[in-house]
Amino acid sequence: MVDVTALGARVASSAVAPLVRRLFVRDGPGAGLVDRPVRISALVSFRSEKRSVTPKDVDKIAAELVRRALASAGPRERPVDAAEATAVKDALARTLARLGEITVEDYEAVGLGPDRFARELRGNVPLSPYGLGEGGLLLYERLLHTASLHILNFLTQRSTYVARRQTVQTQQLARLVQAVDVLLERLPSQTAEDAGFEERYADHIAGRYGTLTIYGLDAGTREWPLDTAYLSLEATRPQAAGRAGRRDAEYLTVAAEQVLAGQDQVFVRGVAGSGKTTLVQWLAVTAAGHAYDHGLTHLIGRVPFVLPMRRIVRPGAELPFPGDFLRAVGCPVAGEQPPGWAERVLRARRGVLLVDGIDEIAGDRRAAARRWLRELVRAFPGNLWLVTSRPSAVPEDWLAAEGFGERVLARMSQDDIATFVRRWHRAAGVAESVGESLLGAVRTTSELNRLATNPLMCGMLCALHRDRRGFLPQDRRSLYEAALTMLLERRDRERELHAPDGVRLAYATQVQLLQKLAWWLIRNGRQEMDRAEALQIIGRALPALNLTGADDEEVYHALLLRSGLLREPAEGRADFLHRTFQDYLGARLAVQEMDFGLLVDHAGDDAWEDVILLGLAHARPKEAERMLGRLTELGTPRGTLLAAAGLRYAAEVDPEVRKRVEEQLAALVPPATFELGSEVARRGGDLVLGLLPGPEETDDITAAIVVGTAVEVGSEAALHFLTRFRTHPGRDVQVILADSWHRFDRERYAREILAHLPEQWPVQVSTPDDLRTLRSMGGWEQIVVRGAYRVEDLTELIVPERLTYLALEAPHPVEGLAWLSAFPALETVHVAGDVDTAVAQELPTGMEFTWEPSQQPSHTHHQG
Template sequence: MRTLTRTGAALPTPDGFLTAVGCPVSGAQPDGWAHRVLAAGRALLLIDGLDEIPERERRATLSWLRDLLDAFPGNLWLVTPRPSAVRDDWLTPDAPDPDVPDLLVTYEQSLLTAVRTKPDLGRLATNPLTCGLICALHHDRRGYLPHGRKELYDAALGMLLSRRDRERDMRGPDGVELADEPQIQLLQRLAYWLIRNGRTELDSQWEDVIRMTVAHARPRERAELLRGLLSKNELRTDLLAMACLEHATEIAPSVHKEIKERTAAILPPRSRNESKMLVDAGPFVLELLPGTGGLEDDEAEEVVHTAAALGTDAALVCLKRFRDNPSPDTRFKLGDSWHRFDTDRYAQEVIQHLPATANITVTSPALALSRCRDHSPQALDRLSCLETLILYSPLPPAGLDALPKDAPLTTLILGDEHTFPDLAPIRSWPSLTQLYLRKSVKSSGTPSLCSGA
């Protein structure tokens, strides 16, 4: 075995056994002879020298032996290492870990949370190749992913360029082994050519390239790049410069101050116009939006509006932070944004956590109510506690009967092209005091309300 592994070549398959040990008559063996003998269970294999294989190469040898044992059962295998060199159970298959199912669930949830909360990861996960890379890196690091994009890329490069092949005992062609730095330089030149020629398959938009360039630049170069962005005197480039600060480990104080001053006028947004400007800048602004702490009511409302308008998974994570915000306008905006996100997930993560006094707007009642009933009963329970409900678009065939009868509704607003055979079901809510019929809402009859309308 020491001779076979010394050259770094792959360990032999049955047809190469005789050649591997230098048998002088190996060329005379009939085609498929070794395979037929092994398949019939008539072979005796003698394997010596396991104790002389370097420790780092024993895993590959173990895998080779196990594959042979699985492929050709019923033969006799005699392995002769020194007793002190390997454990008695060296060839025994690893027992399944009873904690693996729970661990996999934990890994799944942490990976989904990371992809949804980090826009960088979310964009990369849309490509099958990089999605697989993220999963491999997540598994390799036992459920942990770096926080920043630069740290993520560095970890991925470290895994792919050196560790992964080395740990799998894969060697370069003809024994040529490149260190990490030369490989990275080659990849940088290739990536530059791809970007300049519009041949990118991965997440290589220019704003991403600029952020990574700032992250890898030296302090003087970093300052020049950021000043170049600020010199454009455009909101988008000012915000991009702000986003670059996450990766700038060292920066000139004057440049840092100018970036903060430029963006302070719009972060956090305080008006609908400022919110629209942030939305127009792109999804990366989600990373710049503040949390709920310390915000005025109008600022919290516009942060929610900005995130809702972007409508991404990362935006939903941002909205979740405002579920307990006491501002009525902020709660109204949360209840008004259901249609921008996945029906089930928004119901579970936002709607069911809003207080009973919050207004809920349902743009597609037929879809929302049926899916809540099938997949999100907690959200349907949440509607049972609702005081104000705004409905747009057609209701399910059952009409208002589809709504929870025990809801303490005081206000019901029906908008757009609702057509109901009968509005009599509103009597199910004795607390209802206000009914608004907007636009061309039609009905075959409108009953009187006991508390007035």
């Protein structure tokens, strides 16, 4: 039998809307322009002498709704027999007739939303006389919900008063109606077996990926609900270098969760801890969820497949094909999967394939992974693909031939950091003042500002700031060391676990064992190990650790239960809580074992970058100097950049060695391209700023690259450096400066950079505070609104006389633009997303309107 709960969604708006309109009295001229609410009972006339709608009409409408729903199921899978279908029709007709009785006004009904409005309608309708069985009751409820949705949407379209009073609800209803139609197009008629399994699989996805492990809560780790923990970061489209390395004037960014809205296949790069896996989780849970008002229509009706590469790539084993996806990742409902289900999903173009961590598999397996991806994309076209990796694990355009576009996760902006820190402290139950104290330290201390670049590091800073009552480590090695102490030594003591079950391991013993496991994983290019491999490593170490009476099994379990760093992601497999801890511990042992040559020999491997830098941090001064010398001797840009980055990690460096590193770095500065500038900034930090030329020493193209490099450094010193370019006449320089204010403290950047620009180029705003800052400067001419917005904020906070260009890059469609008449100087409006082109008719005469549909790169232009 077909899944009854889906039947209501299988009746398209093109079928429901005309039926709903027949429930209401036809309006006279100008009815939609009323400036007051209207009772719904006044819009239908079931009792008056001159009625336009009769109870018999309602009965026909209910019968048609039931007929269409049953027709969508097909003749073989009807959920109710003919007699019960008649009972459903009678109950639905009686419920819809309540429209003539309720006293709710139209705008109040819209505010209730479809669920509560449906309950309002059936409030005084007893269902027992109709004798509905389970299937009939479900069908009745779904059809009533569908009718309620379209009734409320009709009310918003009928009355400008309702649309004005209930702006948010009006937009949500329109999105829901659109989502139902998208779902109908994408969701083929399913067998009951497939539909039932997808429900169970969706529940598994929500349970498995619906929480995040946030470091540092409760003196350790805690699961945080994804919907409150998720932080929307930016994904930047890498710019192709032109003849002189010129970057496009428009530096294209998009919210990370929107990367699949404009392209079916995307390859996302991001550094460790930048949020790649979190993005995968968010997309999986959103696609599997049954809420369709999120505005991401490309995810509606899709089925997510989460494919962590470190789980599915096994030594000597072939990569899995669709029928084996769930089993390969250890999904507990894999055994219930109907034969051929995964292939049917992909042939219907309903899949969202989330391939996480190309960098987490050995280099010699990556070519096989690319062939595997190519075969799947060609065999099952039209599905959505997201593949993630650390930045340099594979070459640029690694998947370009397979049709993948590339995006890079940006470092957290100052606003992102503030949002994360405040959420963390709320979740931890810590006073708001503690979080604000940390934010002040991050803004004013260059080392902390450099550390707080991604969610993982921000979480560590929050935990240690609270744990140490405001005293924070000032470098990365000290930060990790303090985190290890908190996790391995203080966690049990502070929870009063003086006698935990099993063997008690001292702090030094835990560190020694964990770093042996970490170094083995790094040397073997692995992210997971079999339990047997872990036991063998521990067993070899035990004789030297003087753990009397303990065997490898007991010690292994003690590390799992007490360390907070080692975990079992699947039965018989072990890995570290996060790759960063693995790199830190592995580097610690590499220095102890004096494996400096092995570290330098892997300078060309992106997976070893943090291991090398942390090795420099652990090394004694002479050891660090030798490593830096070996890196410079490589004679490669990568070796030079690693050496430059390593200067920040080494505690003591001979002046001659430092001079040699700086001279080699100077040969890379100014960078020839924006891409190289980003690499130089990431690894060189503030050191690069002293080597970059000033505005008077460069041509326009080089000046733009220099400014882009300083923006990527992102420190207080970088902001001071950028003030030298604020009056530079180069167009690209000005565009980059205007586009970068969200990377720094908003108010200071506006005061020191934006206020001095000779011409006003587009700036991005995402909060009312952004708008207030621009207003305090007297307004701004060109504004790009990113994310959800309230019309009231835009009309109240934008200086009307200044605004000439407005772009709306919201995650949801825009239903109306009549409010733009409040801006008399506005010449051009651009909307990114799916919109009803009829809204262009609402614009004042002469105003240009452009839009960019989410699935199409081209622009369409209209004149208002």
